Amino acid sequence: MRAPSLAEQYGAVRRRSLQLAEPLSDEDCGAQSMPDASPVKWHLAHTTWFFETFVLEPHEADFAPFNPAFRVLFNSYYNGIGERHPRAQRGLLTRPSMAEVRAYRANVDTRVLRLLEVRGDLDALIGLGLQHEQQHQELLLTDVKHLLAQSALLPAYWPTPLAPASAAPALTWHAFDGGLRQMGHAGDGFCFDNELPRHPVYVAPFELAARLVTNGEYLAFIEAGGYRDPALWLAEGWDVVGTQRLAHPLYWRRDADGQWYEFTLHGEQQLDLARPVTHLSLYEAAACAHWMGARLPTEAEWELAAQGASIAHGALHPAVAGPGLDQLFGACWQWTSSSYSPYPGYASAPGALGEYNGKFMLNQYVLRGASCVTPPGHARASYRNFFPAGARWQFTGLRLAR
Numbered sequence: 001m002r003a004p005s006l007a008e009q010y011g012a013v014r015r016r017s018l019q020l021a022e023p024l025s026d027e028d029c030g031a032q033s034m035p036d037a038s039p040v041k042w043h044l045a046h047t048t049w050f051f052e053t054f055v056l057e058p059h060e061a062d063f064a065p066f067n068p069a070f071r072v073l074f075n076s077y078y079n080g081i082g083e084r085h086p087r088a089q090r091g092l093l094t095r096p097s098m099a100e101v102r103a104y105r106a107n108v109d110t111r112v113l114r115l116l117e118v119r120g121d122l123d124a125l126i127g128l129g130l131q132h133e134q135q136h137q138e139l140l141l142t143d144v145k146h147l148l149a150q151s152a153l154l155p156a157y158w159p160t161p162l163a164p165a166s167a168a169p170a171l172t173w174h175a176f177d178g179g180l181r182q183m184g185h186a187g188d189g190f191c192f193d194n195e196l197p198r199h200p201v202y203v204a205p206f207e208l209a210a211r212l213v214t215n216g217e218y219l220a221f222i223e224a225g226g227y228r229d230p231a232l233w234l235a236e237g238w239d240v241v242g243t244q245r246l247a248h249p250l251y252w253r254r255d256a257d258g259q260w261y262e263f264t265l266h267g268e269q270q271l272d273l274a275r276p277v278t279h280l281s282l283y284e285a286a287a288c289a290h291w292m293g294a295r296l297p298t299e300a301e302w303e304l305a306a307q308g309a310s311i312a313h314g315a316l317h318p319a320v321a322g323p324g325l326d327q328l329f330g331a332c333w334q335w336t337s338s339s340y341s342p343y344p345g346y347a348s349a350p351g352a353l354g355e356y357n358g359k360f361m362l363n364q365y366v367l368r369g370a371s372c373v374t375p376p377g378h379a380r381a382s383y384r385n386f387f388p389a390g391a392r393w394q395f396t397g398l399r400l401a402r
């Protein structure tokens, strides 16, 4: 089969963003549930702004902005571009309307596709814009989940309930040799600048759990008093447990009869003990790993184990593990103990696009793999996701190492 052209790839990725918004009302799309999350409408506009600002403005012969005010409204964090609307106030943007944002998308799409007909040198830039849009497709879904979870109606993004999963395989371990190995992106395919350069790394022999920690195992940690035992916790995590009165993962609820439920994009469901636990902070992941006699993997260990593994895609909630080394991709992002730092020799791109990754390499931890809502075509063994240790609204899970 012929590989899709760049224009076809562009059309497919851009259409998918609009498809993700289809189950939602315009009211759903305008609301912001917390400063870390953005309204769907903002995601749809910001990803368009990215193409308008970084592709059309420098390369379109007769460039004129669709609306000059959008340059500020939909700039996320690029100081090199100029002023920004405050992140925590994105939910106050009742204007432009969803209809105007759809028109903005259509206008920019027409102009990008016209530009692609006459320019053959924009593949890298368009490719970055598409990968950027895919990152926002994942955020759109995690942000919608957080938004819908605020309502006592517990609305489902996708109304079909999840079927109960069969039992998870027993927790087994895969052993990996140590030695001097190579990590970082290799080959001609797309990667972000933070995956480069490929470089040698020394790893001691290690073992990795074949699957992610399940809800059932995490429930056992809770019932054993895990949230009340300071010996299990990193100091900062123990403080957070106290100040935020944490006693279970985000989106879990226990009713008066002691039955546990989990809010999902399919609505609230009885907690399925076989599926992987998700929406953990690094603090919770590390404490549970400690209780289970293990630890978080380093990002080098995770990447060496995943090199050459096939990439599975998920749906709207993590599925139960299969046999063998599984759930590397397509279930939950996996916390590592590695802080998000530049690889030796890392260089960011010149100009405002250099702000894409490098400036966030402080006070965040690397997550590896890909989640159930990572778009198809977006996952790689060398991919480095990153969040602060306390973040819980992404599909974050726990793979044990020892």
Ligand SMILES: [Fe+2]
Pocket: 046, 076, 132, 136
């Ligand atoms: Fe962005």
